[in-house]
Amino acid sequence: MNSNYNSGVRTMSNLTKIFVLLLIVVVMFSIKTNYGGNITIRLNEPSSLSFSSSNYSDLIFSSLIHENFFYLKDNGDIVTYIFKDYRYDKSKKTIFLKLKDNLSFSNGEPITIKDVKNSLNSFLNQNFLSSKKMRKIIKKIYVEKDIAYIELLYDNPDTLTLMTAPELILLSEKYQVFTGLFYPAEWVKNQYLILRPNKFYSGGRAYIEYIRVSFSEDYLPDVFLANPGTFSGSSYNEFKSGIYENIYICFPEEKIGQNSKIAFYTLLRQYYKSVGLTELNSLTSDEESPVSINIRKLSNRRMRSILRYSKIELYIISSLKGDDENFKEFLRKKGLEIDTIYVSGSNLQNLLDNNPIKYLLIQKLFKKKTLLEEKINKIVREMSFKRFNEKYLKLINELDEVKFLNNEELLIDQISKIIDKIINDGFIYPVAQKRYSIVMKNKIKGIEMDYYGRPLFQKARLDK
Amino acid sequence: MKKALSFFFIVFLFIKIFYANGIGNLNNRVSKGIEDFFIGKYNINISIVKFDNYSGLSNLAAQKYYQLLVSRLESNKKINFIDLMINFDKNKGEFNLTRRNELNYLIYIKMIKNKNKIGVGTVIFSKSIDKIVYIKYFEDIINNEEKDILNIRNYGFKESVFFKLIELDSEINLFDIKTVRDLKGEDRYFFLYPEKIDIYKLEGNNLKKILSIKLKWKRPFYPTLEPEGRLLVFYFKNILYLAAGNNFSPVSKFFMFNENKWEELTDLDFVPFRFVELNGNYYIAGANYEYGMNYFNGKIVLAPFYSGNINYEYKLEKGVPLFYSIDFSTIEHRLNSAHIIDKNYNFRFYSADFTEQSVEKEKRGSSLCSMSNKWLVISDYSKLNDKLFFYKIESGAKSLIYETNVNGEVVFISSGFWKKADGFWVFVKKMKRYINEFKLQFWSKNNE
Numbered sequence: 001m002n003s004n005y006n007s008g009v010r011t012m013s014n015l016t017k018i019f020v021l022l023l024i025v026v027v028m029f030s031i032k033t034n035y036g037g038n039i040t041i042r043l044n045e046p047s048s049l050s051f052s053s054s055n056y057s058d059l060i061f062s063s064l065i066h067e068n069f070f071y072l073k074d075n076g077d078i079v080t081y082i083f084k085d086y087r088y089d090k091s092k093k094t095i096f097l098k099l100k101d102n103l104s105f106s107n108g109e110p111i112t113i114k115d116v117k118n119s120l121n122s123f124l125n126q127n128f129l130s131s132k133k134m135r136k137i138i139k140k141i142y143v144e145k146d147i148a149y150i151e152l153l154y155d156n157p158d159t160l161t162l163m164t165a166p167e168l169i170l171l172s173e174k175y176q177v178f179t180g181l182f183y184p185a186e187w188v189k190n191q192y193l194i195l196r197p198n199k200f201y202s203g204g205r206a207y208i209e210y211i212r213v214s215f216s217e218d219y220l221p222d223v224f225l226a227n228p229g230t231f232s233g234s235s236y237n238e239f240k241s242g243i244y245e246n247i248y249i250c251f252p253e254e255k256i257g258q259n260s261k262i263a264f265y266t267l268l269r270q271y272y273k274s275v276g277l278t279e280l281n282s283l284t285s286d287e288e289s290p291v292s293i294n295i296r297k298l299s300n301r302r303m304r305s306i307l308r309y310s311k312i313e314l315y316i317i318s319s320l321k322g323d324d325e326n327f328k329e330f331l332r333k334k335g336l337e338i339d340t341i342y343v344s345g346s347n348l349q350n351l352l353d354n355n356p357i358k359y360l361l362i363q364k365l366f367k368k369k370t371l372l373e374e375k376i377n378k379i380v381r382e383m384s385f386k387r388f389n390e391k392y393l394k395l396i397n398e399l400d401e402v403k404f405l406n407n408e409e410l411l412i413d414q415i416s417k418i419i420d421k422i423i424n425d426g427f428i429y430p431v432a433q434k435r436y437s438i439v440m441k442n443k444i445k446g447i448e449m450d451y452y453g454r455p456l457f458q459k460a461r462l463d464k
Numbered sequence: 465m466k467k468a469l470s471f472f473f474i475v476f477l478f479i480k481i482f483y484a485n486g487i488g489n490l491n492n493r494v495s496k497g498i499e500d501f502f503i504g505k506y507n508i509n510i511s512i513v514k515f516d517n518y519s520g521l522s523n524l525a526a527q528k529y530y531q532l533l534v535s536r537l538e539s540n541k542k543i544n545f546i547d548l549m550i551n552f553d554k555n556k557g558e559f560n561l562t563r564r565n566e567l568n569y570l571i572y573i574k575m576i577k578n579k580n581k582i583g584v585g586t587v588i589f590s591k592s593i594d595k596i597v598y599i600k601y602f603e604d605i606i607n608n609e610e611k612d613i614l615n616i617r618n619y620g621f622k623e624s625v626f627f628k629l630i631e632l633d634s635e636i637n638l639f640d641i642k643t644v645r646d647l648k649g650e651d652r653y654f655f656l657y658p659e660k661i662d663i664y665k666l667e668g669n670n671l672k673k674i675l676s677i678k679l680k681w682k683r684p685f686y687p688t689l690e691p692e693g694r695l696l697v698f699y700f701k702n703i704l705y706l707a708a709g710n711n712f713s714p715v716s717k718f719f720m721f722n723e724n725k726w727e728e729l730t731d732l733d734f735v736p737f738r739f740v741e742l743n744g745n746y747y748i749a750g751a752n753y754e755y756g757m758n759y760f761n762g763k764i765v766l767a768p769f770y771s772g773n774i775n776y777e778y779k780l781e782k783g784v785p786l787f788y789s790i791d792f793s794t795i796e797h798r799l800n801s802a803h804i805i806d807k808n809y810n811f812r813f814y815s816a817d818f819t820e821q822s823v824e825k826e827k828r829g830s831s832l833c834s835m836s837n838k839w840l841v842i843s844d845y846s847k848l849n850d851k852l853f854f855y856k857i858e859s860g861a862k863s864l865i866y867e868t869n870v871n872g873e874v875v876f877i878s879s880g881f882w883k884k885a886d887g888f889w890v891f892v893k894k895m896k897r898y899i900n901e902f903k904l905q906f907w908s909k910n911n912e
Contacts, residue, residue, distance in 0.1 A: 102685035205756030
């Protein structure tokens with residue numbers, strides 16, 4: 001009798017739960033989307049409004065104002081807002097991209113198929129790994145009426161997935177305009193940037209009235225980046241970004257003494273440890289790398305004695321500018337003088353080609369899910385600069401060949417060889433790693449995370 | 465066992481109401497008293513202009529009593545009763561008093577509670593002699609079971625029930641539908657899509673496409689997350705006109721049927737809703753979307769129309785709040801009232817001169833449509849399990865007569881006909897096994 005009674009109570013309790021859940025579902029979906037409202041996102045201040053994917057913050061910011069050709073959803077679906085139709089014709093080894101009718105840039109000027117072609121060419125001319133991969137496949141690009149044709153050298157249906165790279169964005173050659181969901185309306189340096197809906201956005205105007213990108217810590221934002229698992233609050237949700245950012249010190253010129261390199265490396269390790277970043281002992285991440293890198297560190301006294309008399313000009317990628325004050329304070333305490341010069345990602349190659357840069361602090365973004373060989377390939381191609389030589393080319397080509405053998409052991413062995421070569425050549429040392437979650441207020445609905453860990457705001461709205 | 469008990473309970477309730485129809489008896493006596501007073505008086509307009517409920521019955525129950533009384537008075541051919549109620553809230557009726565001048569007698573009704581009985585006090589005021597000419601009080605027992613029945617929300621008068629006549633599968637992006645009977649008496653069905661208008665005729669029980677008009681939109685073009693549009697079809701001096709607008713283009717396409725073909729006229733700079741007559745002049749009434757959004761800006765446009773020409777110089781604009789949908793009640797084409805669902809999902813009612821008469825506090829859905837100045841349908845404030853609320857709007861009144869559940873989300877409602885039945889087209893989005901299905905339904909009254 002008693003057990004029956006208890007089971008009855010349990011059943012009632014379950015029924016109540018179901019009822020409450022149903023009620024919540026009904027309330028959640030009640031009626032049309034609410035228009036208006038604003039969302040505050042805390043990010044690092046971008047160095048410019050040009051596209052940048054050098055760090056996670058920039059990647060998110062760029063996705064708000066620049067439109068990608070394609071988006072890759074976490075479930076593998078490919079989505080586009082600028083093409084009415086796209087397909088790969090295996091028999092012709094050609095991708096067809098048909099532009100939607102009547103699309104416009106944020107200033108109302110027409111987007112044409114030539115803009116698509118130019119944007120694609122601009123992407124292919126960049127130094128990104130994804131650009132290089134595409135370059136190797138594409139035979140020619142041409143346009144007819146409102147269709148762009150991308151003819152491939154060989155059959156490769158995965159090219160469409162390659163085209164989901166965040167770096168492949170729609171640009172205008174003529175105007176300083178934007179193609180993304182929002183356009184920058186007001187920028188108060190060191191404080192905030194207001195993004196308003198681009199009323200010509202190809203995917204449909206945003207529900208949100210404006211986005212405030214905040215660079216200061218004035219008040220708690222609606223969306224921000226945090227270390228995974230460190231923020232808890234009942235009115236917030238945490239989304240794993242699946243992203244990590246590595247900081248490396250590069251020595252693009254050969255003529256630097258080993259002691260100077262190690263002393264500088266020691267200094268940077270100390271600094272990033274002091275600001276709470278994880279030490280990085282591999283080229284990608286410690287848990288996946290087959291090889292641990294243990295670079296010896298110098299004592300404080302030895303390090304200072306080497307660096308005190310070296311006239312060091314440290315070039316730093318602009319996405320790390322947010323650390324500038326902390327870094328200077330750290331140097332002051334150490335009694336060291338180092339000149340810091342910030343450079344944007346887009347100017348970096350040009351600067352390296354024309355100047356003998358000895359010390360370069362750089363940051364790279366990786367998707368956790370990306371295969372290890374892809375990450376190593378990216379490191380070699382994007383960070384070896386002038387040091388890229390035939391040996392590297394050979395190693396990378398061998399890596400490509402091994403990939404097709406479907407032999408995990410051989411693959412890891414080849415990766416280990418490349419890592420060993422990189423470290424022994426001494427042009428890049430891993431320093432620190434940042435990991436992120438995106439924390440978002442519960443009231444924000446409709447945001448999807450894409451494969452590259454970006455929150456997509458196309459359908460973002462506020463619950464009243 | 466539970467089912468059996470429920471059945472018993474329902475049967476029990478109906479037996480009870482059959483034998484204890486206190487509200488019906490009360491209504492008979494009150495209405496007979498009023499009718500008796502007007503015996504021998506001809507060509508008079510009367511209306512209830514005040515209705516207070518102190519009876520302890522719920523708002524809904526009191527409103528149903530009001531409907532019973534009105535239904536009885538309207539059916540009396542010897543008096544001209546005008547229903548002016550537009551809302552009933554907090555035990556008080558709200559009335560559209562803009563037609564007060566047309567009335568000869570004003571009726572005040574008050575419901576009270578007297579021990580176990582409900583009483584109704586009736587006062588009739590004569591405007592011609594400026595005096596109260598009739599006072600009468602009746603009461604009757606209304607037991608608890610009857611009160612329960614009165615408080616059931618879906619209860620409606622049998623003769624008022626709308627039902628779903630047909631349901632058709634539809635393409636995803638249907639924007640609007642209109643029906644018209646051409647000069648030869650043949651029915652035509654116009655379906656608006658983003659880039660075309662398909663015209664059908666009825667063959668047996670099937671619709672057969674007879675023509676498709678391509679709609680070519682140009683820049684500026686504002687892509688939308690949820691595209692939608694409106695279609696207007698009307699006759700003027702025996703010529704058929706067609707206009708189509710949407711929320712992604714600032715202009716609407718305008719056509720005239722001339723020499724057996726559709727001729728494109730100058731674009732309209734607003735989205736057309738209705739062809740109306742106001743003070744003897746003809747207008748196309750419409751508004752502009754907030755571009756790329758799913759709501760309209762707060763201006764109703766009345767563009768003077770004469771034989772295919774729009775005179776923008778004399779265009780009228782009337783200010784209203786931002787709104788999701790609007791419809792105009794017309795008698796023939798004469799503008800009688802306007803109905804709006806504003807951006808906060810509140811229903812707003814306007815008289816012909818665009819004076820706001822009432823704002824409902826209870827939220828409604830974003831779709832609404834009126835028909836023949838007689839019926840108004842509004843969707844519910846819900847996406848998964850939508851509802852249709854049918855209001856009677858004759859004579860400037862607005863009384864909720866019937867409501868029914870709809871499986872899915874109502875996307876739009878449009879008035880029209882199917883074969884010989886007048887009614888409402890309702891476009892519904894349904895989720896079935898994680899895939900959206902779109903259904904076009906036609907709702908009609910069983911006695912009209």
